[in-house]
Structure formats: structure tokens, C-alpha cells
Amino acid sequence: MSPHGRVVVRSSEDKGGITEWIKQETDGLGPDAMYDCLGVGGDATLTSQYVDSIKSGGRVALVAGGAFGKMELDAEVDELIALVAAGVIDLSYLRHKCFSLDQVNDAFEYVGDRPGGAVNVVAQPQTSPSMCAGVMREIDS
Structure with a gap:
């Protein structure tokens, strides 16, 4: 200020x-x-x-x-995704707060009001299956 x-x-x-x-x-x-x-x-x-x-x-x-259009990924990215999905790479220590697209305004409000720390705020097109489920720890509040 x-x-x-x-x-x-x-x-x-x-x-x-x-x-x-x-x-x-x-x-x-x-x-x-x-x-x-x-x-x-x-x-x-x-x-x-x-x-x-x-x-x-x-x-x-x-x-x-x-991103618009076709997105090309390297083979290493595909391998990394497979390792995360198989549970070989543990991402459970990451904290995320997920919102559906119809809650995007709530997501922006959460970004402004959260108490701090490393938190990823995710707005996703559909709520199920959640990208937060399984490999990432979602914050309850």
C-alpha cells in the first residue's frame, strides 16, 4: 500500500x-x-x-x-503421471482446495482469505472424479 x-x-x-x-x-x-x-x-x-x-x-x-489448442507432452510427463497415479510418487503432503467451476467466485474469495501456507486452489470443470481425490490432500475448510 x-x-x-x-x-x-x-x-x-x-x-x-x-x-x-x-x-x-x-x-x-x-x-x-x-x-x-x-x-x-x-x-x-x-x-x-x-x-x-x-x-x-x-x-x-x-x-x-x-491453454488453447493441442497440448503436447513429453514422454517423461506421461511417465510421471503414471507413477503418481500408481502411488509410487507420494503427493499426499501437497495441500489443495478444490472448487467446481460454478464455485469459481468462492475459489477467488478463498485465495484472498486463506490464512497462508502453500495451498493450491483448483477450479475444475467437473467435481467427480476430483483431481484432489487420492493423490492430494484436500483442505476441509
């Missing part, structure tokens, strides 16, 4: 380095929160730098877009 009580918004396309600007605007402390909506094709290096700039205990919301 700016000294005037406003939320400061800046684009990665603005002139000057964003991470330096963040440090300057926050007296080196880092912002309380960041909402990154770079989406598909966004610069992962910049996103990582932004996340690193958040102050301890801060909140980050990463919003990714969807």
Missing part, C-alpha cells in the same frame, strides 16, 4: 526494473501481498523474483491462464 493508503499497481512492462522499484517503494521490506496475473507465456524468472520480494508472512496470488 502506498503512503496514501492506496494499493499500488505496476506493470512488468513499465520502464525501470520492477524488483528495484519494489524495494524502493517498501523501504526494503517488501510488499504485504502480490497478485500476479502474467498467465500463459509469462516470464517465470520475473514471477520468481516478485515472489522473493514479498515480505515474510506476505501473500501471493498467482493466476495462470488456460
